[in-house]
Amino acid sequence: MAGSAGLSPRGWPLLPRFAWFCAVATAAGLALGAAAAAWGRRRTRGELVRVGSVSELFIYPIKSCRGVPVQRAEVTRLGLRKGDLRDRCWTVIKEDGRMLSAKQEPRLVLVSVTCEAGHLTLSAPGMKTLSIPVELPRTNSICSCRRFGVEGEGRDCGDEAAQWITTFLNSEPYRLVHYETDMKTRKPVDFLPVFLPTDEVAYAEGSPILLISEASLEDLNARLEKKIKINNFRPNIVVTGCAPYEEDAWVELLIGQVKLGGHMCCPRCIFTKVHPDTGIMDKKEPLKTLKSYRKCDPSEQHDFKNEPPFGYLYGVDRTGVIQVGDPVYKIIH
Template sequence: MGAAASSALTGLRHALPASAQSRAAWLWAAALGLAAAAALGAAAWSTTGRRWRRWRRGPRQLRQVGTVAQIWIYPIKSCKGVIVNEVECTEMGLRSGNLRDRFWLVTKEDGHMVTARQEPRLVLINIMWDNDQMTLSAPDMNDLVVPRKLSSTNAIRDCRIFGVDIQGRDCGDEVGQWITSFLKTETFRLVQFETHMAGRKSKEICHPSVQNYEVAYPDCCPVMMLSEASLSDLNTRLEKKLKMEQFRPNIVVTGCSAFEEDTWDEILIGSVEMNKVLACPRCIMITVDPDTGIITRKEPLETLKSYRLCDPAEKHLYKSDPLFGMYFSVEKIGSLKVGDPVYLMTQ
């Protein structure tokens, strides 16, 4: 209830004769109660509107469709991942303590992102996370510790990812020089996303019809999921068998059929509820060998194009990119771990 309305009701109550004041007091209490309920209702709608929509749809049934086999966090976009056994799943993706998925980004000096598409040897930078400390290692380089907490005097840089602006705090000259010395092509910086910064909005980076969420430096969604069976299916079509690391999923699922993950609209893992956003369109990034840092620009991209193109009705979303893996948004935050059942939620 606004201050003006509260003042008016107070004045009215004191203007009444004594005989009517008891009734006025009751009305005053009722008005306060209604106003408080309205305010709480508005707040609840603004923060849990999605839960309200779920309630209106009625109770849902759970059917197990798989089991979590692996969980990966990729702290620095395009560098090696860190495998973990348990994570919190936030609206912006996976977290294990201060280890966050794609919360660090390599950029050029002008702020434009750099990924393994342009610098394939980025995939050779290994990340060790111990006691909330990130240590970088790479072939022919001395290990380097990245400061866990950056100084407030470090510059906040304007960055650009696929044409969308976002900020990041510079991790310092030493880290920038280390990456520059390893890649040996031009000058690079490393920036870190901070939670008070504005994320990239889904409607800026995906089709306007997708759910409303924000991400830091991932391509487009908080969580990417892929099944072991889908990779096995692909490997039957290739001369050189590939590892899961080549496709950089966050959650690897076992116990389902190939590409069954394409059909999971709403899932529950641990205490986390997720909604399907769209399939993962694949580019030359998957032609970078994670062990050598060599990019071929051919396989497995060409093979996937032979049998994993989208339905013609979805070409406005995927164009000619083959689809492999599924992107999910986080409907209800919580935690999940390796071994958790993956449930499909249906009405």
């Protein structure tokens, strides 16, 4: 019958019927979105004020070695993660278990890390690449790892990895160890009382998340004769769209469903003087300039000593996924 192609078995015109279904689906989607947003607001229990957007994310798999930029990352209790790459879950240690930093061995920053098919690959100038399994043999020994007098644990990555690191640094014998999820973590509160007992790290200095704004770096660079990169300060999250040092006042943040609890500005040490591309430590900058104008609150003097604040340290109050471009909200109570 002529014209019958446009009718359903019930006699409804197909186009209006399709539009009706789309309208219902759209309304349902909007309702679910509104409910989710309301749930998020209830969970944060405070007013949300947008302060910027995420512009960069970095994971530093091996403590003091080169960072890996990522577009998207899972925020865990111990810091950022993408697949097998977890922030500062490998570290170089001395034979007595003390963790090594680029403060003692600046050339550590030249070691690059990639991960594929369950293997961590290390590369450095003048060295053949080294591949080690993420899942180490259970027969490998578990070492005690110590930083600031606080102990954690790590599984030894084997003699080949130890020889590779020792050869590259051309110094005393070192070993590479890996934190596994059932191992003992370190509690920042044991040496920084502003942190909570629930905050924990594997091998990071004192916090699972370090955040810095682009504006703060730009302000510092305006005072320096020789400009530096954000890599000098090794942030996990970089934020754009705010004023310089505005992050100093962001006590609680919401990025997606991730909630971060701020504890203190980051005291900056001589590590900031290590050039991330050469592994050479500058005699003065940028630390000299930072000290000239960045001062801690007098009540925090015993934590900062003579180290100027730059960037902000956070604990992870609620885990989730974040990505470059995400809006950043501060929570006002």
